[in-house]
Amino acid sequence: MNYKLITITMLIALGLSSCNKEDDSTTPTENCTIDQILDDTRGDCNVSLPFSSVFTQSTSGITRTINANSIPNHMVGLFGAGLGSLNPNAISEQNESYTISLNPTFSGTLTPLLSTTGTEPNAGPQYSFGVLLNGLELDPVAAEPFPHEGMMSPNVNWEWNLEALNVNLGLDCNNAHVQPTGKYHYHGSPTLYLQNLSIPTSTMTLIGYAADGFPIYYKYAYSDASDNSSSIIEMIPSYKLKTGTRPGDGTTAPCDVYNGVYSNDYEYETGLGTLDEANGRTGVTPEYPSGTYYYVITEEFPSIPRYFKGTPSNDFKIGG
Numbered sequence: 001m002n003y004k005l006i007t008i009t010m011l012i013a014l015g016l017s018s019c020n021k022e023d024d025s026t027t028p029t030e031n032c033t034i035d036q037i038l039d040d041t042r043g044d045c046n047v048s049l050p051f052s053s054v055f056t057q058s059t060s061g062i063t064r065t066i067n068a069n070s071i072p073n074h075m076v077g078l079f080g081a082g083l084g085s086l087n088p089n090a091i092s093e094q095n096e097s098y099t100i101s102l103n104p105t106f107s108g109t110l111t112p113l114l115s116t117t118g119t120e121p122n123a124g125p126q127y128s129f130g131v132l133l134n135g136l137e138l139d140p141v142a143a144e145p146f147p148h149e150g151m152m153s154p155n156v157n158w159e160w161n162l163e164a165l166n167v168n169l170g171l172d173c174n175n176a177h178v179q180p181t182g183k184y185h186y187h188g189s190p191t192l193y194l195q196n197l198s199i200p201t202s203t204m205t206l207i208g209y210a211a212d213g214f215p216i217y218y219k220y221a222y223s224d225a226s227d228n229s230s231s232i233i234e235m236i237p238s239y240k241l242k243t244g245t246r247p248g249d250g251t252t253a254p255c256d257v258y259n260g261v262y263s264n265d266y267e268y269e270t271g272l273g274t275l276d277e278a279n280g281r282t283g284v285t286p287e288y289p290s291g292t293y294y295y296v297i298t299e300e301f302p303s304i305p306r307y308f309k310g311t312p313s314n315d316f317k318i319g320g
Helices: 003-024 191-197
Strands: 055-060 063-068 096-101 130-132 157-161 176-178 184-186 206-210 215-218 220-222 232-234 239-241 266-268 280-283 292-297
Touching (some): 191 206
Antiparallel strands (some): 176 184, 239 266, 280 292
């Protein structure tokens, strides 16, 4: 018997088997169907609205009341029917009234703006975050769950909701767009509103109130939270992109690398920045010299906070 020939034949067979096995092996991302890409483009803001902005606020007892028509006091993108429109919904005047607490307190647990469990209406976006001093709502959470078949899809997975600032949802230069009701609202830092305020880098600037009553400041605050004579610095969120790839199979949950397309691509790390999980902190401010908890609008994720420390007013309840 020619043992040498048999040995050579077996080695060739093993080699071919090994090659075939290697060819069949793939990384998780190679079998991943990607239907969403990073896209932070914004539409131009070159439209002047034919409406006047209306905003009033008053206090009585333990409540603050804000009335507004949701018309911004700055230029906007092109919305409504027509060529080049960012979305088909035209901006229209609203009749909004918000009542919030003058003396907010911590509720003991964080209340998320987005509920990822249960079924409609208890799943999905639950609250807008707050209102600015121009009467416009801060509403950061999009209603865009995986697998992007609509909110009523039997396959809906709210754990993986598109991050409005990182995909193309028809936002203008103010990180804003329009709901089917005609309400113009911000998903991120309100660019032209802030520019019109000419915010200095040497002081804290109050720009609105959250649904739970705590104040909202733009990104600058005291370096020592308890000392109003300390220097002013830019506040840094404590969120970061996760590393590696998403655990999904591309059918029940998304796959591919964590890149910011989904809000769940980010994770909170205590002490990473200067702000807590709700993108805020406790300290003194020009309006609250004895101290208060306050939220901060930042340039980096989450930009607008995604949690409440207090109890939100039902005037900010989505669908309420």
